[in-house]
Amino acid sequence: MVMGMILQVLEETVTDIGGDGLWDQVTEEAGVSAVYSRFDRYPSSDFLAIVEAVANTLSISMDEAMAIGGEKAFPHLFRRWPDGGASYTDAVSLIGDLDLVIHAEVRTWAPHSDPPTFDIQPKDDGYVVSYTSARGLVPFCQGLLKGAFTHFGTSCDVEIMLTEGTTTSFSVRPTDPLRSG
Ligand code: HEM
CATH class of the missing domain: 3.90.1520.10 (H-NOX domain)
Structure with a gap:
């Protein structure tokens, strides 16, 4: 299971790459919800299925999609830390x-x-x-x-x-x- 916040971060990251259109497309292709709430828990397979759909769309490997996604995800994750991360x-x-x-x-x-x-x-x-x-x-x-x-x-x-x-x-x-x- 994974916390909704991580899927929200994934949504922002995918949207950076290809806009709302890409998020709608990959969640549909993955057969998962397009809307996640911050404190709820979801199957980790949702996360993986979305990343796989992104990898397919961009014709890159799953590992490449994860690595590129992780790098782009950091600012979206970090700004959720209290004070937007100003203490670091x-x-x-x-x-x-x-x-x-x-x-x-x-x-x-x-x-x-x-x-x-x-x-x-x-x-x-x-x-x-x-x-x-x-x-x-x-x-x-x-x-x-x-x-x-x-x-x-x-x-x-x-x-x-x-x-x-x-x-x-x-x-x-x-x-x-x-x-x-
Ligand atoms: C360099 C900084 C960070 C790294 C390398 C990191 C790494 C990770 C990784 C790889 C996961 C995926 C779960 C797993 O691997 O088992 C994760 C989960 C998570 N992280 Fe971090 N993280 C970082 C900073 C943060 C910050 C700043 C926050 C808070 C805003 C945060 C909140 C979370 C949450 C909520 C989860 C999901 C936990 C769950 O659903 O069980 N992380 N982190």
Whole structure:
């Protein structure tokens, strides 16, 4: 199951790519609702079916659609944080706060929600981020991480290093050293 808020973020992301017309088309093709309410829960298969319909329409793979979508989704997700996210000025402290602050707060908004868990550690010229989730939305998470750094003005490469069970590690390397972080 997934919280309606994530499907609302998906709607805004799909609309960025192809307007209301694309959202109507992909939800129809996926055979799912086009309207989601913030605190309700929906089958995760709705999310996947919509992404699959977008991938088909754009003639790209499911993984590419998830990664592109995650990157474009970040600003839409972040603006739902209280104060529109004004309390964060860099991606590293935001990612470091995901477990104890951000996704912890999400659990109070929707007690049955099941957000993923994260860890971030500096390594060499960048960071290693580990992501643990039974949903395993690895390329989506990869895109969100890239979107988070881009949002705060740092271009970076985010590569999948290793998946073991439900945990995936990503290597995040800023490509603009003057504005790292
Ligand atoms: C860099 C920042 C973030 C990353 C990488 C991230 C990552 C993710 C991922 C990958 C999921 C999908 C579920 C899964 O994988 O199991 C998720 C779920 C979720 N996230 Fe985040 N997130 C971030 C920031 C935020 C923020 C700022 C908010 C609040 C506005 C938020 C709210 C949620 C909610 C509501 C869910 C759905 C939980 C559920 O339905 O069980 N996230 N997050």
